[in-house]
Amino acid sequence: MSTSPYGELQTELDALTTEAYRPELAEIDQRSTLDIARAMNEEDSGVPAAVTRQLPRIAAAIDAAAERMARGGRLLYLGAGTAGRLGVLDASECPPTFNTDPKEVVGLIAGGPDAMVTAVEGAEDSRELAAADLDRQGVGPDDVVVGISASGRTPYAVGAVEHARARGALTIGLSCNADSPLAAAAEHGIEIVVGPELITGSTRLKAGTAQKLVLNMISTISMIRLGKTYGNLMVDVRASNEKLRARSRRIVQLATGASDDAIEGALAATGGEVKNAILIILGDVNAATADRLLAESGGHLRAALTAARTASASG
Incomplete structure (x- = not known):
């Protein structure tokens, strides 16, 4: 019977899969670095x-x-x-x-x-x-x-x-x-x-x-x-550096296929907001309307686009 003050906790840990001891790895420190790396990689693959x-x-x-x-x-x-x-x-x-x-x-x-x-x-x-x-x-x-x-x-x-x-x-x-x-x-x-x-x-x-x-x-x-993407595009990206500003333009291009001038104009009109810029281009609306439609759709770009196109068709 254990006299350790941690005996009960040790028994509890012994029963956990994540804490189990593996005697077959007892001499892993004697292996080559490549062999250890292979072993880790095999472990991770599961x-x-x-x-x-x-x-x-x-x-x-x-x-x-x-x-x-x-x-x-x-x-x-x-x-x-x-x-x-x-x-x-x-x-x-x-x-x-x-x-x-x-x-x-x-x-x-x-x-x-x-x-x-x-x-x-x-x-x-x-x-x-x-x-x-x-x-x-x-x-x-x-x-x-x-x-x-x-x-x-x-x-x-x-x-x-x-x-x-x-x-x-x-x-x-x-x-x-x-x-x-x-x-x-x-x-x-x-x-x-x-x-x-x-x-x-x-x-x-x-x-x-x-x-x-x-x-x-x-x-x-x-x-x-929650509508933070459009398809698999990260349309709610925050452009806080040069890389992200370039990424923002690329995302608008992938979503719309628009020209560089159209993309720059839409991003300028929306203060760099990618989702709003896409809506301006694909929905053929101005910045204020894009803001309103996105607010009404709870930030979901697809729903806002549907609303913009419905309004255009009925108008």
Whole structure:
């Protein structure tokens, strides 16, 4: 019988797939660099298949999330350590990619911003800390809270989902072990079981890759559902540098096939707003009308184009 003060926790970790020890890799440090790289690559190749098995659950969670966000709700990611950093990363990519308000998609990590680069002792073990973080955000029924934890047992992530659900928010639990407390606590449990890691205990590897793939899906497909794209074109891009300004012009060209002069004129009239410029060209409307039609369509370019063409045909 173990006399360690962490005996119960050690027993719990021993039962987790993500924490399993692989004796066949015990001498991996003796292999060549190329051989280790091949081993890692082979390990990673199984991650997409693990995600595939959960696609119906992922899609259901995204549909529910997009419905809340269409009502003005926010998407909030909460996690500790690597899981928290992945959430912060995904949230931070949404404003430049989809022109969202920074408050629309939020990443919270146990221990606060300092935990992005240094460990904050005890932060991941606190359900209360998660509740306090969510209360500071004023989480409510229109919001979507995603708890992220490779183990599926991290108290901060589980506590976040429990507290958010009590506040009426939609909850999603993303983990990499089956039958996890996190999935059980959430309305939508997503468990991407990728198996033991190459380096025991380093869930920034396969588990981290799996979580990143799913977070990509949650944010990207939600934004598609919210009208942030036109087909597969990123029409809500924020042109904050030269590369993005060039990309904006290319996107308008791909969507419309218009001349350079027409594209420059439309972008100038809309202050560089790609979606509005496309509507001006394809809908044959002015900038003010484009603004109005997009507002009336909730930002969905296809719907605004249909309205512009209907008005033109009837006029």
